[in-house]
Structures are given as structure tokens and as C-alpha cells.
Ligand SMILES: Cc1cc2nc3c(=O)[nH]c(=O)nc-3n(C[C@H](O)[C@H](O)[C@H](O)COP(=O)(O)OP(=O)(O)OC[C@H]3O[C@@H](n4cnc5c(N)ncnc54)[C@H](O)[C@@H]3O)c2cc1C
């Protein structure tokens with residue numbers, strides 16, 4: 001039986017039931033559907049979302065992967081948070097949290113506690129103080145965009 | 151021809167300010183903050199963290215902490231690769247004079263921003279770190295500078311409920327234990343709970359500190375802590391009493407509590423001290439030509455250098471001060487193979503061994519207390535601060551280095567980081583002046 005590759009990670013992160021459900025759907029249900037010759041039509045990406053978006057799973061997208069790789073340079077120093085607070089902004093997601101979240105390749109936006117369409121002001125004050133030169137405002141916008149896909 | 155200073159941390163900004171004062175035309179290349187903005191509230195020139203810094207921190211016979219001046223003498227006697235030794239040989243007195251001159255200059259740069267540098271080479275202050283460990287400090291910035299533990303009867307940690315990654319009872323226990331274990335006079339240590347205002351409960355230092363710049367928020371805090379102090383009692387607060395107005399916040403708190411109040415020492419992300427220093431330095435450089443960009447390459451030309459900035463237009467200059475820092479600043483790259491990215495200069499550790507060209511993990515040793523070659527890796531310089539090639543010759547007569555980029559010492563644990571930045575910047579500037587036919 002093929003398995004869902006993230007099984008153990010998922011088990012650790014979100015508990016047994018969700019992981020077991022995913023395991024069943026990817027490892028057994030899909031295999032069975034394929035075996036029975038059921039053909040899905042339409043755009044494969046759309047189909048992917050149809051199946052898994054409710055679980056918070058997102059497809060790899062090259063632009064997001066590039067952002068994630070840049071985010072991995074984060075020192076977790078918090079200078080961005082300080083500069084953001086200094087300018088008086090209060091974004092729904094703290095810039096440091098946004099960068100740390102984006103550095104995980106597959107982001108489950110529901111774990112961020114970010115409601116859709118809530119980007120920050122995009123003033124880029126945070127970027128001017130980041131020692132790692134991370135495009136923080138772009139990451140904020142990207143995370144908010146993932147949130148609105150739902 | 152102008153002089154280009156690459157890197158806008160403490161070393162780069164000190165060099166730019168000194169060059170400008172001597173009448174040379176300077177361009178400072180600023181690619182954002184580096185280690186300077188993450189540092190603690192001390193400008194360590196010869197300070198010590200007992201148990202971490204490897205040179206002795208106290209007199210073996212008398213048991214008292216060594217004075218910073220005595221530690222400078224120890225450094226030049228025992229550490230041949232340390233930048234102090236490279237610059238001054240075994241002449242510790244000359245090193246001390248250079249440190250004192252540099253600190254005087256730093257004081258004049260920071261005072262317009264309300265940031266004072268307190269201390270001297272003849273006094274060893276004992277200060278508390280955020281987790282409760284102890285540092286023997288020489289020069290201290292406004293904020294923690296009033297937190298000397300010597301001669302106190304009682305030390306009180308003010309609890310800030312919900313502050314992330316900090317536990318005041320743990321810090322208090324550690325402090326009491328450490329002071330006793332180190333044989334330092336031990337005051338009574340306790341924790342003050344339940345007084346921190348509800349509306350200032352916030353998990354992040356980075357979000358709390360900017361709020362404490364506001365007068366109304368300061369008033370709230372003063373009212374909450376009113377009458378809690380006394381002349382013999384020291385109130386210790388996490389390092390977050392404002393970003394731009396820490397002096398005002400502290401003096402108001404002092405009046406309201408009727409005693410001594412100080413921040414403890416800490417570094418980013420648990421403190422704002424380094425960021426204050428970085429901002430004050432930026433203000434001091436307001437008259438210097440600054441180019442906000444990252445240098446991508448440096449080419450030698452007949453009459454000087456050409457600095458490249460990727461797609462952007464290049465910059466011609468007659469001399470270069472390289473102050474690109476280490477791992478945080480970006481002067482040394484340890485992602486993959488250790489290397490100096492701009493010129494490919496050879497890198498050496500404190501024992502004089504080459505460390506570039508090998509993966510970073512091969513330059514570490516087991517055990518926290520052991521000297522780590524990776525931490526002391528940087529370029530080697532001649533006494534005029536010119537980086538040396540692998541053959542031991544200066545790379546170029548008018549290319550000098552300053553700050554963390556220079557190797558042979560461990561800025562994080564030896565507690566001489568900012569002192570080296572200042573002293574090497576001053577020496578590098580002297581070289582540039584001599585080469586360009588200028589005298590200050
Ligand atoms: C967490 C931490 C805590 C510390 N605490 C203390 C302390 O309490 N006391 C103390 O004395 N020292 C402390 N240090 C050490 C101290 O911060 C450093 O020794 C000192 O700040 C070094 O200054 P610098 O200017 O050489 O380097 P940096 O401040 O790192 O500056 C280097 C600059 O060069 C720039 N740069 C790099 N490459 C390029 C390029 N290609 N083009 C343009 N610009 C470039 C970077 O953007 C950066 O601004 C601490 C260090 C760290 C990391």
C-alpha cells in the first residue's frame with residue numbers, strides 16, 4: 001500500500017485521527033479509485049485543492065518555494081517585529097512569525113491563525129532592518145493570499 | 151578620490167565618522183544591520199563572562215575580578231592572534247590608550263541620541279544577564295549601566311507576566327547561585343510579582359519596547375512601580391524600556407520608585423539594546439554620504455577600486471575599508487563551505503589555522519566550553535589592518551579591514567567584540583590617511 005509521505009510528521013503535528021484519515025485517503029481510497037478505473041477530469045491542480053484544501057494542504061508553487069528558501073535565512077532576531085511596532089502597524093501576523101512560518105515549505109495557513117484577506121499594510125519598514133535581507137512584506141502578502149484561496 | 155566603507159555596523163560607521171572628521175570624502179555602503187544591531191547593552195572592550203571567556207576573569211591570589219586594563223594586558227600577552235596584539239604587539243598600555251580614545255569618540259557620536267557610554271578600564275562592574283548569569287563589564291550603555299550589583303543589599307527582579315522565553319524565578323535562582331559560586335558579594339535576590347500593569351502584558355520584547363517610548367505608557371509603568379524601590383534595593387527589568395527614549399524612561403522610573411532601576415543585559419531577540427546602538431550610530435552618520443546597497447564585487451583598477459552592485463551602477467574609489475562583519479553581517483559565509491565572499495580572502499582561526507574552503511561543521515569542536523575554530527574565523531591582517539593573502543602579503547596597499555571580519559578572536563565569547571570594532575576601525579583609518587596623504 002502506498003502511503004501518505006507526511007504520515008509521521010502529520011501524526012506528530014496534528015494528532016492521530018487527522019493523520020489516519022489522510023493516510024486512508026491517499027493510501028487506500030485513491031488507489032482503489034484508480035484500480036476501479038475511475039477517471040477524474042479537469043485541471044489536476046484544481047482537483048488537488050478539491051481533495052485536500054479542506055485539510056489545509058497546499059500545492060507546491062515555485063514562487064512560494066523561492067520565498068520559503070529566502071525565509072530560511074531568518075536569524076529569528078526580531079528586529080522586523082520591533083521596526084513594525086515602531087511604525088505603529090499592528091498586522092494580523094507578526095512579521096517574524098510570518099517569516100518563520102513561510103520557511104516551512106508547505107504552509108498550512110490554518111495553523112497560522114490567519115483569517116483570509118488580512119494582509120499587513122505592506123509598508124516594508126521591517127525589510128529595511130532585516131540583517132538577512134528577507135522580503136518580509138512579500139511573505140506577508142503571500143501568506144494572506146494563501147488564506148484567501150480557500 | 152573618495153574612500154568607500156563597505157559595511158554599516160559599528161566598525162564601518164566608526165571608520166566613516168573618523169574619515170569624515172579628517173576631511174576625506176567618504177561613501178558608506180549600507181546593506182542593513184549586522185551583529186551590532188543584535189548585541190547586548192555592553193560595549194565590551196575587555197569584559198568577561200565568568201565560565202565562558204577563556205582568559206581568567208579574576209586575580210588568582212586576591213580573588214577580586216580583574217580590572218579591564220589588566221585583562222587587556224593579558225590578551226596581548228597570551229593571545230598572539232587577537233587584533234589588539236596584531237595592532238599593538240605586546241604593548242598593552244598602547245592598546246588601553248587606543249581603547250580609551252575610541253570610547254571617547256563613541257561617546258561624542260552617541261550623546262546626541264541620549265545614549266551614554268558609562269564605565270572605564272579601571273572599574274569592573276558586575277551586571278546580571280537576562281537568564282540570571284553574571285557578566286564583568288567595562289563599558290555599558292544607558293539601560294543596563296545603572297545595574298551594578300556590587301554594594302547592593304537587595305536585588306529584585308520585576309516579573310513581566312507572559313514575556314516569552316523568560317522566567318524570573320529561574321533568573322533569580324541562577325543569579326543567587328552564580329554570585330555565590332563565583333565568590334562575589336551576594337545580595338538578597340527576590341522576585342516582585344503582581345505589579346506589572348495588565349495593559350503592558352505582551353509576550354514579545356520587540357513589540358513591548360517601542361510602546362515604552364510613549365510618555366503615557368511610561369506613566370502607567372511608573373504608577374505601577376511607584377514606591378517599590380529604595381536606595382539599597384536594585385530593581386531589575388528585562389531589556390525593553392524603550393527604543394529611542396530609554397534614558398527618559400529610566401529616569402522617570404527612578405523618580406517614581408525612589409530607588410535604582412536598571413535593565414539586565416540581553417541580546418536580540420530578547421533585548422533592544424543593540425538596536426538602540428545601531429539607530430544612534432545611524433543618526434550620528436546623518437552627515438555622511440550613504441549608499442543603501444550591497445556590494446557584489448570589487449575590482450582593482452590602476453588608480454584605486456571599482457565597487458560593483460549587481461545591476462546597479464558601479465562606484466569608483468581610491469581606498470576601501472572592508473567592515474563586512476562575520477556570519478551575521480555577511481563578511482564571512484558559513485552556508486556550506488566557509489569563505490569570504492567578496493575577495494575570497496583566506497580565513498584563519500585563533501590558533502592561526504586556515505579554516506576557509508572546508509564545510510563549517512568541520513571547524514567546530516565538541517563541548518560548549520572549548521574554543522571553536524569557526525567562531526574565531528576571519529581574515530588575517532598586518533599591523534596597519536591590511537588583509538593578507540595566503541602568501542602573507544597585503545592584498546592591496548589601500549584596502550584595509552575593520553571589525554568582526556578580522557579573525558583570531560571570538561567576538562561572542564571573549565567579550566572584546568565592540569572594542570575590536572572600534573580600535574581596528576581607528577587603526578584602519580590611520581592607514582588610509584597615510585596612504586591618501588592626509589593627516590587628521
Ligand atoms: C547576538 C550577539 C550579541 C553580542 N553581544 C555583544 C555585546 O554585548 N558586547 C559586545 O561588545 N559585543 C557583542 N557582540 C559582538 C559585536 O556585536 C560585534 O563584535 C560587533 O558589533 C562587530 O561589528 P562589525 O561592524 O564588525 O560587524 P557588523 O555589525 O556585523 O556589520 C557588518 C556590516 O557589513 C554589512 N555588509 C556585509 N557584506 C556586505 C556587502 N557585500 N556589501 C555591503 N555591506 C555589507 C552588513 O550589512 C553589516 O551591516 C555580539 C554579537 C552577537 C551576534
Ligand code: SF4
Nearest residue numbers: 084089120123124126
Ligand atoms: S510591511 Fe507589514 S510586517 Fe513589515 S513593518 Fe510594514 S506592516 Fe509590519
Ligand code: SF4
Nearest residue numbers: 074075077078080130
Ligand atoms: S529581521 Fe529578518 S532575520 Fe530578523 S527575525 Fe525578522 S525576518 Fe528574521
